[in-house]
Amino acid sequence: MKILMFGWEFPPFKSGGLGTACYDLTKGLSRQGLDVTFVMPTAPKKADAEFVNLLGANNFAGKVKIRKISSILTPYQSFSSYSEELKKLGTDYVKNSNDKEVYGNNLYTEVMRYSAAGSEIAEETDCDVIHMHDWMTYQAGINAKEHNKKPLVAHIHATEYDRTGGNPNKIISNIERNGLVKADVVIANSHFTKNNVIKHYGINPDKIEVVHWGIDSDNPHYNINQKSPFNKEKIVLFLGRITIQKGPDYFVETASKVLKYEPNTKFVVAGSGDMFERMVNRADELDILDRFIFTGFLRGADVHRAFQMADLYVMPSVSEPFGLVALEALKNGTPILISKQSGVSEVVTHALKVDFWDTDEMTNKIVNILKYSELREELKQNSFREVQQFNLDKPAEKTRQVYEKVIERYK
Amino acid sequence: MVSVCFYFQVHQPFRMRNYPIFDIGKRQDYFDDEKNIEVLLKVARKCYLPANQLMLKLLKAHPEFRISFSLSGVFIEQCERWAPEVIESFKKLADTGKVEILSETYYHSLAYLFSKEEFKEQIEMHKKKIQDVFGVTPTVFRNTELIYSNEIAEFIEDMGFKGILSEGWDPILKDKSPNLIYRPATKGNIRLLMKNYRMADDIAFRFSNKGWSEWPLTTDKFCQWVNSINNTGKCLNLFMDYETFGEHQWEDTGIFNFISSLPSELLKNPDNDFKTPSELIDSYEPEGEINCQQMISWADVERDLSAWLGNRIQRSSASRIYEMEKEIKECGDKDLINDWRKLQTSDHFYYMCTKWFNDGDVHKYFNPYDSPYDSFINFMNVMNDLTLRLKDSEQMSVSSADEVNCNEMGKAV
Structure with missing residues (x-):
């Protein structure tokens, strides 16, 4: 079976969960014996050698071909962050020697420019299924389908409603809807996402398949065994983009309540995002800024070090389509407190769960976690055992079944 | 001769209300009365009242019929507060003289494992409660969830009981049958009654399970199984939660009809009868010793704590x-x-x-x-x-x- 996939750059590039998801799925599918042609937007000046490494025979069994298209698109971009990115590049990259624009002058035109490559690639690539990941790739996928008339699978990792805390950009949500409508099958990463897709876009539930995410089991970073630098103080960790979607406000409010009961607590915030300043200001207002440590954006081994140091990982997301990061925490042996408004809460049983807005209940749980080592240990031991079942093979196997079903329908 | 011995456990805990950290030092009402009333009344309607009515009818219709109960103190307390009619219906059963009330810890607790003094006090409290409510004094003890060991048997005998109940768990029975009366491997002379968990669980757990090869369980079939014990055993100890009737197994599974036709069907064979735990102990000599050094219980596949x-x-x-x-x-x-x-x-x-x-x-x-x-x-x-x-x-x-x-x-x- 041959798959034409429109996805995103693989880690360690700064593409967040989406890049990881694409990497993991591709790896899983190649283990299932599928051939994948993987198309990704690639920023200028990136060395090809890095990709060669990633595509080593061990990881992909020689089953994956990469097709790069020069573009400055990255996942989670908004219109304003795109404009900033464009400015940073300077005129050299925006215009070529003939004074013609290389990249779109705004996010929309860039997405459309990128999408034009869809039919071109479909022309030169033999495939049985077209698979696309989140809204920026949808038009490219649609173009490919129009060209080769193959079944189209729209994978949805997050809706525009999740990303914006319920205030979608109309242009983006229209592209998103269009992709979901035109797709023959939609793969949602949780029932939570499936319900959002039905609620916001009126997509027929029968064409949505839920494929919960897994996590790579062989990562050397799990064994770093990083110890906390503090003796007396316990660490409560927030790790993720500091954006409205991730609920940083609720984390700060909860911290101030927790400190009344457990003053010897450090709140570590690992990540960056547009709500960073607001988070710092609020902590200052509440007079608890000295209990906070802001690490900035972490990558690679540092992410694992942060998890391993922490006594508890908190994910207070307002709307979390899946929440792979919670599984990462468990893999590192850290107990988790996650919002019920998340896909991962559907599959992990050995976790503390709260509604994201319920800072009282979050406090109740965090204080008890900090107080009782037996509670931490019990959670840690059981969730560590539980997380082993979320591997890459299960979601790849399910995805393959989705392909088979839709190919059958096209016959 | 096979004497069928029914013992039904009747218990409801005082469930706690949601008690967040902010309430510490501010509220002392720990228990969720509303929820506890709701559960009690629901189970009373589905199980206690209809089941007691049926048992009373059966006791009147069949002079040979016998049953026994263990009611936790916290259950009785809740009934007194919120469902006195349930206590009245149990009293009517006890008044027939064919129903034995067993002893247990008042709070349905694990006290033996932590404090023997507390354990003893709770048994005394329970004894007093049973005397006050039913006018009888229990002589046979069953520990919470049938938790049992040689050591417990010895302690219970020292408190003056003549019998104790336990799970007929194969590793403890070794090659022995649960359908006989035993002595624990202690210096004393207390009698040990072992639950026949296979047949008890056929009723309590598997009765409505359509995936079970013996489904549906008819009275006729069950009586044949009882009859087949006649060669090897003297008693059949069917110990189970009383909530089996109408709550765990809903009425529409036919559980009431099953129990209703059981006495007449069983008594068709003159070799069968019914006995309470005390009657078993008084009627039969023990057939050897059971050595149980570890703690066992009737819960889960592990039968441990x-x-x-x-x-x-x-x-x-x-x-x-x-x-x-x-x-x-x-x-x-x-x-x-x-x-x-x-x-x-x-x-x-x-x-x-x-x-x-x-x-x-x-x-x-x-x-x-x-x-x-x-x-x-x-x-x-x-x-x-x-x-x-x-x-x-x-x-x-x-x-x-x-x-x-x-x-x-x-x-x-």
Whole structure:
């Protein structure tokens, strides 16, 4: 079976969960014996050698071909962050020697420019299924389908409603809807996402398949065994983009309540995002800024070090389509407190769960976690055992079944 | 001769209300009356009242029919407060003289494992309650969840009981049959009755299971199984939760019809009859010894203590509560002691069980919490309030003692 996939750059590039998801799925599918042609937007000046490494025979069994298209698109971009990115590049990259624009002058035109490559690639690539990941790739996928008339699978990792805390950009949500409508099958990463897709876009539930995410089991970073630098103080960790979607406000409010009961607590915030300043200001207002440590954006081994140091990982997301990061925490042996408004809460049983807005209940749980080592240990031991079942093979196997079903329908 | 011995366990815990950390030091009402009333009335309607009515009818129709009950003190207490008609219906059964009431710990607790003194006190409390309500004195003991060992048997015999109930668990029985009367491997002479869990669970757990090869279980079929014991055994101990009738097995499964036709069908064979635990002990000589050095119970496939004390949060919360015993009792505050004892009910620890958490089975069915961790957190918050109250009451008694001293000194001066 041959798959034409429109996805995103693989880690360690700064593409967040989406890049990881694409990497993991591709790896899983190649283990299932599928051939994948993987198309990704690639920023200028990136060395090809890095990709060669990633595509080593061990990881992909020689089953994956990469097709790069020069573009400055990255996942989670908004219109304003795109404009900033464009400015940073300077005129050299925006215009070529003939004074013609290389990249779109705004996010929309860039997405459309990128999408034009869809039919071109479909022309030169033999495939049985077209698979696309989140809204920026949808038009490219649609173009490919129009060209080769193959079944189209729209994978949805997050809706525009999740990303914006319920205030979608109309242009983006229209592209998103269009992709979901035109797709023959939609793969949602949780029932939570499936319900959002039905609620916001009126997509027929029968064409949505839920494929919960897994996590790579062989990562050397799990064994770093990083110890906390503090003796007396316990660490409560927030790790993720500091954006409205991730609920940083609720984390700060909860911290101030927790400190009344457990003053010897450090709140570590690992990540960056547009709500960073607001988070710092609020902590200052509440007079608890000295209990906070802001690490900035972490990558690679540092992410694992942060998890391993922490006594508890908190994910207070307002709307979390899946929440792979919670599984990462468990893999590192850290107990988790996650919002019920998340896909991962559907599959992990050995976790503390709260509604994201319920800072009282979050406090109740965090204080008890900090107080009782037996509670931490019990959670840690059981969730560590539980997380082993979320591997890459299960979601790849399910995805393959989705392909088979839709190919059958096209016959 | 096969004597069928029915014993039904009747228990409802005082479930706790949601007690977040903010309530510590502010609220002393730990128990969720609303929820407890709701459960009690629901089970009364589906099980206790209709089942008691049926049992009464059967006892009147068949002079040979016998049953026995163990009612926890906390169950009786809840009925007295919220469903007196349920107690009345149990009294009517007891008044037939063909129903035996067994002994247990008042609070349906795990006290033996932590404090023998507390264990003894709770058995005495229960005895007094049974005397007050039913006018009888229990002579046969069954421990919470049939937790049993040689050591417990010895302790119970020293308290004056003539018999004790246990799970007929194969590794303990070895090659022996559960359908005989035994003595524990102790110096004493107490009698041991072992549950025939296969046949008891056919009724209690498998009755409505359509995937079971013997489904549907008819009275006729069950009686044939009983008849086949005639060559090898003397008794058939069918021990189960009373809630089997109408609550665990709903009425539409036919469970009431099954039990209703059982006495007449069984009595067709003149070699069968019914006996209470006391009657079994008085009628038959023991056929050897059962050596049970470890603690067993009737719960889960392991038949050990792991349903209540299998993980860290269970063991720690349970030991913490018994660590308070000495101080709680010394303070003498009745409300405080009462609340402390209600926290000992085994159900609270059962809710914290993590071993079956993934399977969504029987543990989940009985669990008012979303997760075992939530249940631990709630329990510890309540424990912390209890500890505060204890400290307050100790301080009060210290300061009033000081006052007395001052007065006396004043007089002396």
